[in-house]
Amino acid sequence: MKLAAGLSLLALLVAAPVAVATPTGTLPPAPPEVPAPLAFTAVDRPGDSGDAILLTWGDPPDLPADAVIEIRRAQPPADEWTDLAKVKPGVGQYVDTTARDGNVYRYEVRVRSAGTADSTGIAGAVGPPVVSDPAASHDNWFRAERTNSFIAMGLFTGIILVSIQVARSGRPLFIRKIAGLNAVDEAIGRATELGRKVLYVPGIASVNDIQTVASLAILGHIARASARYGTDLDCPNRDPLTFVSARETVRSAFLAEGRPDLFREEMVNYITYDQFAYTAAVSGRMVREKPAANFLIGHFFAEALIMAETGQSTGAIQIAGTADPAQLPFFVAACDYTLIGEELFAAGAYLSREPVLLGSIRGQDLAKALLLLFGIVGIVAATFGITWFATVLNTR
């Protein structure tokens, strides 16, 4: 027994020589281990145009409060790691936008805790690094996150095309009357009777604005009517591209009506690129030349009310149209007729009375009804706590 006790004491002494050597006789705390990030992956970011690699990881449990995740990158065959970024825990992902297509990279993530001492007692302990598989970026063929938008676009286009086909078959379509558009001929007729000109303002935006394209479509019809009646037309412009396009539209319209002799270059004229100088010039023309009919159709900003009120003061019949909700109240207050939102885009088709174009308006109405149905279903679903419907319709 004495021998066994002696051997045990010897074994203890061998196993813990430091403890025995410590002057105070107590054990120091072992350095806490900084954990490693979990499930680290580096892959090409999906649905992009290349030059980006997506890094994802999970935060380990028991992370120190002051921990940061360090991200480093190496480009094989070289093994030199370069610092890429430091992110806070909880982010879980990082996109390396400095990557270049065709290059292969490896990534490393590790946790650094400024307040934790390492085994040598120096603050700023670093956890074990986790290295990714080699990854390379490339451009992709489809943005998967926009699948819902793609389906919606396909559905909408399909409805429009089917409606156009139905219209082509000769089936009568009911299109509700739009008072503002029915008044177009009346306005031009009034100008003809009074022997005064028709003033057409196509907004102040350029032709890359769909409202300007819609406005040019209406200008085409008004120019044709002017050519038929022999009425003078004045179309002042603020944007140089709109000016060039509008001139071609009016020229073609007079040509199509067989009255190229009535077309004059100065009918469509350029004024200035400055918004308020343009407003002053148009308002001045309204007051001095007193056109019998003013058309203010397109994309307008602060000048909308100035022009509409000036035109109203001259006693001209005024037809306005815009899809901008901020300017609509001014037009409604100051003009005789206003094309509100979608009516502006339907105007070209409505005025043409072409079945094919009217079919597209019908399709647009069907799509709107479908959207309304989706909205109602979404409201009901959200009311009952079902959120998947809203999630499915969420676009990115």
Add this chain to the structure above:
Amino acid sequence: MSGLDLSFGKVALFLCFGLLPIAGFLLGLRAPSIRRQGPIILAFLAGIIPILSIYIPKRFLAHPEMGMSPRLDQYLIIVAGFALPLGIVNVIQNSSRKAIRRETGWPFAVVLLVGLFVMGSFGIYGAWTGEGIGFRVDGTSTPFKWMEENCFKPLQSTIFALLAFFMASAAFRAFRARNAEATILLVAGVLVMMGRVPLLEFIATPFPPLMPAAAAASQWLGKLTEWIMDVPNSAAQSGIIIGAALGAAAMAIRVILGIERSYLGLGKGD
């Protein structure tokens, strides 16, 4: 040749919007029908490329710097740069003719021409001397900047300031209670105006005992205003925006497919 970047997107854009219009123009000299088809084909290409780039992120199509779609936007700026001189020439032609023929408002045409040439000369002078059109190094204004600050901007502000008076006259006309809808508009408008300013407190200022009641009523009006703006007003605006978005999409489809041609001045059978 090493500096020449012939990426697929660049070459495709050059073919679509450089060679195709020229080819269309040359062919159109003999056949007018081809001349009419040219713009429709170009509209199709210009419309379909940005749509494809939304869903297909391939580098040649959608890359922010090298893609065909962002490049098309740059093309627009270049084309606008060419269109601007046409506009200036048009201004000079129209104003000169008006001044020479003493047409209605000819003095304004003279003022316009003088302004155009004076400002243009100062701009060219700034470019010629290298001092630009802003401030000089010593902080003084260049002639262009002086004219802009002392003539152009005050005139601009004057026109903008007219908005306040026109808003009052438009509101007066819109708020006349002619029928049920106009009456609703009038009541809603008055409530919103009262809710946005401390009108009741102002009225109650000479009567201190009424101040607490006025403050409470004002607070209630503020909440009512918020409700009017956030619920009925927002719902109506959303309806207009959704309708306009669908209308714009339908219009875009018509233009891209060449069904809508009235923006080219063409109609049925043309």
